[in-house]
Amino acid sequence: MAGWREQRGKAVLLPMANIDTDQLIPARFMSTPRAEGYGRFLLHDVRRTSEGALDPAFPLNAHPDACILVAGRNFGSGSSREAAVYALVDAGVRVVVAPSFGDIFAGNAVNNGLLPARVSEADAELLVRTLSSGAAPGHADLTSGLLHIAGVSLPFQLDEVWRTKLLNGWDDIDLTRQHAADIAAYRARLVSEPGRFPFGGAG
Amino acid sequence: MNAPLTLLDRLWSIHEVHRGADGASLLWVDRHLVHEGSHHAFARLAERGLPVVEPGLTFAVVDHYAPTRRAGPIADPAIARMIDTLRGNAARHGLRLFDLNDPDQGIVHVVGPEQGLTLPGLLITCGDSHTSTHGAFGALAFGIGATEVAHVLATQTIWQRKPQAMRITVDGALPAGVSAKDIALNWIARLGADGAQGHAVEYAGSAIRSLSMEGRMTLCNLTIEGGGRMGMVAPDEVSFAYLRDRPYAPRGDDWQKALHNWHALASDADARFDRDVALSAEQIAPIVTWGTSPEQALPIDASVPDPETLPPTKVQAARAALDYMGLAPGRPLAGTPVDQVFIGSCTNGRIEDLRAAAAVLAGRKARVPGLVSPGSAQVKAQAEEEGLDRVFTEAGLDWVASGCSMCVGMNGDLVAAGKRCASSTNRNFRGRQGKGARTHLMSPAMVAAAAVTGTLCDVRPLLQGRVL
Missing domain, CATH: 3.30.499.10 (Aconitase, domain 3)
Structure with missing residues (x-):
């Protein structure tokens, strides 16, 4: 995963709360290998009419090139399926702005270079008003912690650990291996603790 | 210290x-x-x-x-x-x-x-x-x-x-x-x-x-x-x-x-x-979800909410949820007809859950079709030893093997578009049980009650005189 410092692209409003991961990608698509691309599954059923046609009123159908999504609270709640993040990333989305995110989703997002930018409810409402007439150019800057959307500038909240990770694009497995000695010492202590290894299993 | x-x-x-x-x-x-x-x-x-x-x-x-x-x-x-x-x-x-x-x-x-x-x-x-x-x-x-x-x-x-x-x-x-x-x-x-x-x-x-x-x-x-x-x-x-x-x-x-x-x-x-949050057990009633988020839930004796009476931040979501669920504001939740029921999942597919559902269904017939999927092969064996499988099948429900099944539908156990399912599962998200499916979450006993009456209903009267 490549790190990044800023993203520039089209900001689009998705004015719904509780957009859960089942909506982001319905379960029936999740047996697909990642190499085939997940972008076409993004919000697959939500963006279609009951007859199955793309709903022209759905913002992402008018703006399939969206880079920044502005959504309601509790974005990405529900299942731990990382496929929800794959669908966003493969569709070209790099930033989701919302007042709150599902905890597991937000972690998954950062692990795939997608910024979960948390803003206050008041700032979210300001963005909703700003974007209600249509999409606009947007800019997210990890270094300054600022969003610039349609001439409005406002700060976003992001855990420092996550900021570093997005900037560097680090792979945790490589980072963790630097602690191999600590891990080995910890494991050696476990053998004397009842229950830490399953009965009958190797300690 | x-x-x-x-x-x-x-x-x-x-x-x-x-x-x-x-x-x-x-x-x-x-x-x-x-x-x-x-x-x-x-x-x-x-x-x-x-x-x-x-x-x-x-x-x-x-x-x-x-x-x-x-x-x-x-x-x-x-x-x-x-x-x-x-x-x-x-x-x-x-x-x-x-x-x-x-x-x-x-x-x-x-x-x-x-x-x-x-x-x-x-x-x-x-x-x-x-x-x-x-x-x-x-x-x-x-x-x-x-x-x-x-x-x-x-x-x-x-x-x-x-x-x-x-x-x-x-x-x-x-x-x-x-x-x-x-x-x-x-x-x-x-x-x-x-x-x-x-x-x-x-x-x-x-x-x-x-x-x-x-x-x-x-x-x-x-x-x-x-x-x-x-x-x-x-x-x-x-x-x-x-x-x-x-x-x-x-x-x-x-x-x-x-x-x-x-x-x-x-x-x-x-x-x-x-x-720190405190609740009083005595004040908790059997509850069902009416919308497409688990927070959209009310006691079974309540009515479908009027979105306009909700806090401003919840209005739009409630309107969209009622539209998806095919429910009218102000109507009592109890009496809403269901098309099918599901008992199972990691939330409520254990032996005690099956016993609670069987206590309601014993000697009664289900008015709608439904699936009962025990949470494990061991739960299935235990339930069969206790005769619970016969309670379900004699009521007219399908007794099947264990898995995530209709909670998430990945194995093909799906609720059809527009159908309403009383379900002992964990998510009433749009499309969770199948594209266009309408899910009402509730306890296994409440699902059993919905099976018996064919509608969302309070399980408590159906438990009168029964050994729990």
């Missing part, structure tokens, strides 16, 4: 291998559970040519795509491929696999405790958000994404920032016909589907102590529906009695030593919680 500690503090410090300067902890994982959906993580491992570092701590279960009708080959090649991929990964890395025809197969969150893989004081991860279930035993258990699954497979550790501590205390005695499911939907309706975001939730109070392990698992399972990644209950004699002699639980002297350690797993009386 040391500062008072929460159960979360204790569990966290037990597992902390290293703490970075940025405050993130590297935690040891005692048990890692994988399933068919873990294929992305195994693929990532293969790309890097890495082994599973602790195959003895990694357990594989076929559940998400498990056909609930096991006779004959699997018709859908995509489903067969998912199961075969897990088999291949388990064989390649030397993992214990609970395969389809294993007498110990079941839903991962039912199998873990049943096998004694879940124990107090352990850290348990799984690529499934309902991993919070295992916290019912005083374990630190949480769902993770595929990148994290790959990390645990490769290192047996995980990076996490410690969540804040939240306590939900429920005191008093639960009225008849009211269960752990109702406690959970009650607090989620009150605090919101993001009410516990960023928090680990410890459940405390006399009503929690009175719950069986099955009830505590239901409660911890549903913590994620209120936004909390972890739920937990301090272990006690109820937990120990459940775990004794389970296949992977410690034996003999080790059991005694483990018990000694487990008794220390509790929050200090004066521990400080970042958030």
Whole structure:
């Protein structure tokens, strides 16, 4: 995963709360290998009419090139399926702005270079008003912690650990291996603790 | 004097291998559970040519795509491929696999405790958000994404920032016909589907102590529906009695030593919680969801809400939910016709759940079709020994094998578009049980009542004079 410092692209409003991961990608698509691309599954059923046609009123159908999504609270709640993040990333989305995110989703997002930018409810409402007439150019800057959307500038909240990770694009497995000695010492202590290894299993 | 500690503090410090300067902890994982959906993580491992570092701590279960009708080959090649991929990964890395025809197969969150893989004081991860279930035993258990699954497979550790501590205390005695499911939907309706975001939730109070392990698992399972990644209950004699002699639980002297350690797993009386919420058990009624988020739930004697009367931030979501659910504001929830029912899932597919549903259905007929899928092959065998399967089949419901089944529909057990399902599961999200499906979440007893009347209804009158 490549790190990044800023993203520039089209900001689009998705004015719904509780957009859960089942909506982001319905379960029936999740047996697909990642190499085939997940972008076409993004919000697959939500963006279609009951007859199955793309709903022209759905913002992402008018703006399939969206880079920044502005959504309601509790974005990405529900299942731990990382496929929800794959669908966003493969569709070209790099930033989701919302007042709150599902905890597991937000972690998954950062692990795939997608910024979960948390803003206050008041700032979210300001963005909703700003974007209600249509999409606009947007800019997210990890270094300054600022969003610039349609001439409005406002700060976003992001855990420092996550900021570093997005900037560097680090792979945790490589980072963790630097602690191999600590891990080995910890494991050696476990053998004397009842229950830490399953009965009958190797300690 | 040391500062008072929460159960979360204790569990966290037990597992902390290293703490970075940025405050993130590297935690040891005692048990890692994988399933068919873990294929992305195994693929990532293969790309890097890495082994599973602790195959003895990694357990594989076929559940998400498990056909609930096991006779004959699997018709859908995509489903067969998912199961075969897990088999291949388990064989390649030397993992214990609970395969389809294993007498110990079941839903991962039912199998873990049943096998004694879940124990107090352990850290348990799984690529499934309902991993919070295992916290019912005083374990630190949480769902993770595929990148994290790959990390645990490769290192047996995980990076996490410690969540804040939240306590939900429920005191008093639960009225008849009211269960752990109702406690959970009650607090989620009150605090919101993001009410516990960023928090680990410890459940405390006399009503929690009175719950069986099955009830505590239901409660911890549903913590994620209120936004909390972890739920937990301090272990006690109820937990120990459940775990004794389970296949992977410690034996003999080790059991005694483990018990000694487990008794220390509790929050200090004066521990400080970042958030503290209290509920009275007596005031909890059977509850059903009316919308497309678990927070959209009301007692069964309530009416469908008028979105215009809700707080401004909830109005639009309520309008959209009622439109999707095909419900009219102001109409009583009770009496809403359902098309089918489902009893099962990691939330409510355990033996006690089946007994509660059977107590309502015994000697009665279901007016609508439905599926009963026990949470594991062991639960299925136990239910059949008790004759519960006959209660369900004589009522007209289908008694099938175990798996995630109609909770998520990956195995093809789906609710058709526009159909209304009374369901003992955990998510009423749009399309969760199938494209266009309308899900009402409720306790297994309430699902059974809906089957009997063909409508959403209060189970309590149907329990009059029955032995529970």
